[in-house]
Amino acid sequence: MNNKEIEIISNLSGIKRYEYFIKKVVDFEEVWGLYEGGWAISESENGEPLMPFWPKKEFANLCAINEWNNYKAKHIELEDFIQEWLPGMKKDGFKPSIFWNNIDSVILDVDKLITDLEEELDKY
Incomplete structure (x- = not known):
């Protein structure tokens, strides 16, 4: 990805970034x-x-700025994310915060995210 593409996508509305997230994580399975x-x-x-x-x-x-400035990006396999991470997050009371851009993100229930990911996976 080039810097211009990253900037354009980062500046999309929350819902557009969420739609992008769903498509890309299913495409790349991570x-x-x-x-x-x-x-x-x-x-x-x-x-x-x-x-x-x-x-x-x-x-x-x-x-990876401010309180996260020592953090590094790390991937999670999509299958593990759907079958282990999300149910564990639900059990622990965490909600997913999708595609934070240092301004806002889409916050939703775990079940909605699982449904949206599974619907996208069904297209493949």
């Missing part, structure tokens, strides 16, 4: 998070625990 001795987490304005995910390494690395 999800990206930030890791440094543990996975990056944050919280919503309401104090809900969040775990951020991105569709590509480049987008995750752009968010």
Whole structure:
């Protein structure tokens, strides 16, 4: 990806970035998070625990700033993400924060994310 492409995609609305996320993680069969001795987490304005995910390494690395500045992008296999990560997050009370761009992200229930990923996978 070139810098212009990264900039354009990062500046899309939250819902457009979410749609991009769904398509790309299914295409490449991987999800990206930030890791440094543990996975990056944050919280919503309401104090809900969040775990951020991105569709590509480049987008995750752009968010490795401030409290995450020592974190590095690390991939998660899509199958593991759907079958292990997301059910575990639901059990632990975490919500996915999709495609944070240092301004906002799409925060949704685990079940909605699983449904959207499975619907996209059915197209393949």
